[in-house]
């Protein structure tokens with residue numbers, strides 16, 4: 001008999017763990033898809049194999065990472081269903097993930113898709129009408145099963161065709177967690193993550209920072225936003241200098257290293273030459289600074305800001321030499337810290 005395969009959306013939270021285990025308990029092979037972007041679970045890409053092994057060992061689930069960064073960055077420009085409380089486009093996010101999962105069905109020879117959604121658990125994205133919008137707009141009507149609340153939803157194709165016994169599914173609703181916790185105990189699942197989200201789009205401050213960034217980039221004729229832009233946006237102190245120049249200054253060694261790693265062709269890297277200080281990046285300087293009438297002013301101003309955050313001398317903020325590395329040449333400029341009341345020493 002042909003093996004039945006189902007693809008599940010896997011956040012790593014309890015509901016998605018349970019959904020995977022419910023489906024695999026019906027003798028169906030489950031492939032759990034973990035979507036990654038710079039906004040959530042980006043760190044997993046560094047060591048995919050270790051992550052997969054840990055989920056297999058702990059929960060007996062076969063998880064695969066799927067990078068959706070590029071399309072997702074574009075989605076955030078104007079999500080059709082708007083944003084939640086912060087910069088989180090939860091409905092469009094689910095539609096996007098499900099559309100991608102649907103495209104992967106052929107590759108995995110999957111018969112249907114499933115999620116761990118629970119009717120009424122989240123105010124925006126798990127209302128009955130929203131669940132319907134999500135399946136309609138992702139093109140997943142009839143092939144999307146929600147095993148934790150299926151008994152409260154219309155019957156789907158995998159149930160009709162006998163691939164899944166509806167009687168073995170659940171009818172959970174609402175925000176309570178008790179039923180899920182009981183079910184986890186029945187499956188022997190312990191040590192599962194708490195419901196807190198790992199998605200920075202729901203974070204008030206970072207969400208605001210990203211929103212401002214998107215507004216700025218859209219104001220520049222919908223400039224291309226790259227994955228590394230987002231990674232840089234989430235690091236260090238951020239400055240918007242005059243003429244639309246973007247400066248990032250590290251706050252500690254880890255951020256300094258990260259800024260250095262993320263530098264791309266056309267970015268100018270700046271570091272102190274004579275005393276410890278932060279690494280800084282003038283993003284897209286080859287395009288926005290080099291050869292412009294404001295080049296000298298911009299570079300000196302950035303160097304001054306770097307000195308402001310560098311190690312003090314006898315407790316005082318002092319000028320210092322800063323190396324500017326354009327990727328082609330290196331030269332040194334004298335940075336003079338801006339006056340204390342300068343609005344630019346208050347980062348974005």
Ligand code: SF4
Pocket residue numbers: 040088089090091093094197199201202
């Ligand atoms: S919290 Fe983040 S990852 Fe989750 S649905 Fe909303 S936008 Fe997507």
